[in-house]
Amino acid sequence: MIINVARYGGFCFGVRRAITLAMKTAGSYTTVCMLGDIVHNEDVINQVEQAGIRRIKRLGKGTGKILLLSAHGTPTAVIEAALRRGYRIVDATCPMVRGIHNIARKMEQQGYAIIIIGDRHHDEVHGIVGQLQNKTIVIDSTNAVPHRRLQQLKKAAVVVQSTQNAENVLKIIDVIKEDVRELKFFNTICRPTRIRQAEMRTMPLENDVMVIIGSRTSANTQRLCEISHSLNSRTHCVESRRDLKRAWFKGARSVGVASGASTPDATIQDVVDYLRRLSQYYKK
Numbered sequence: 001m002i003i004n005v006a007r008y009g010g011f012c013f014g015v016r017r018a019i020t021l022a023m024k025t026a027g028s029y030t031t032v033c034m035l036g037d038i039v040h041n042e043d044v045i046n047q048v049e050q051a052g053i054r055r056i057k058r059l060g061k062g063t064g065k066i067l068l069l070s071a072h073g074t075p076t077a078v079i080e081a082a083l084r085r086g087y088r089i090v091d092a093t094c095p096m097v098r099g100i101h102n103i104a105r106k107m108e109q110q111g112y113a114i115i116i117i118g119d120r121h122h123d124e125v126h127g128i129v130g131q132l133q134n135k136t137i138v139i140d141s142t143n144a145v146p147h148r149r150l151q152q153l154k155k156a157a158v159v160v161q162s163t164q165n166a167e168n169v170l171k172i173i174d175v176i177k178e179d180v181r182e183l184k185f186f187n188t189i190c191r192p193t194r195i196r197q198a199e200m201r202t203m204p205l206e207n208d209v210m211v212i213i214g215s216r217t218s219a220n221t222q223r224l225c226e227i228s229h230s231l232n233s234r235t236h237c238v239e240s241r242r243d244l245k246r247a248w249f250k251g252a253r254s255v256g257v258a259s260g261a262s263t264p265d266a267t268i269q270d271v272v273d274y275l276r277r278l279s280q281y282y283k284k
């Protein structure tokens with residue numbers, strides 16, 4: 001059984017940057033708090049918590065405390081509330097996400113209604129919505145396009161959650177175009193997502209079995225799983241080696257291993273080591 005590891009896997013630069021900043025901050029200040037998760041991966045969250053960063057559900061008294069903002073971005077109102085309560089802010093927002101914020105704000109100032117293609121429950125989308133003054137329209141599939149509402153708009157600008165499925169986004173844009181007279185489209189899917197998705201359009205065809213490693217809460221991992229599944233029904237999405245089942249690999253000549261942008265190298269290596277041992281086992 002040959003094991004083919006994806007060329008592009010493990011932390012993207014935005015996740016790596018956020019973790020480095022979190023660790024540095026934990027080493028420099030006594031009380032560091034985080035609203036939500038720094039990135040969507042349980043191993044990383046544990047690592048950050050072990051470094052002394054406290055996860056909080058709501059803002060308390062902030063004097064003498066640091067509030068660490070996640071890589072996904074944070075609504076402006078939350079930052080303002082934190083500052084009013086006395087927190088000092090350390091911002092780990094990914095520069096690519098900050099770029100989306102800037103585009104959305106600029107287009108809104110120019111009078112465009114803002115449409116976001118993304119998952120309305122995801123932190124990144126909350127963060128984008130939270131940069132804007134007016135109501136935004138969030139669309140996650142071609143079936144969920146609010147035609148009437150769009151037809152009432154004079155002009156609109158579309159931005160995209162950085163980890164969306166590139167093919168789906170283009171399908172949604174084709175539908176939206178029919179409704180809005182003046183439409184500006186900013187394809188803000190980030191480069192790490194694009195190159196991983198591109199690899200995911202060939203790898204499942206070249207391997208008997210696919211294993212995708214990453215958290216169930218990680219949007220970019222879930223998109224890789226969707227793409228791989230659509231091309232190879234023997235795709236298995238796991239969080240770690242513990243989820244693997246030996247029966248999945250029976251008769252497989254090759255296994256492709258890919259991972260999301262917030263999956264630690266150690267978790268990937270653990271899976272690869274297991275598969276190597278399994279391949280020795282099948283040889284006997």
Ligand code: SF4
Nearest residue numbers: 012014015094162190
């Ligand atoms: S997946 Fe893209 S947007 Fe998200 S943290 Fe990585 S580089 Fe930034």
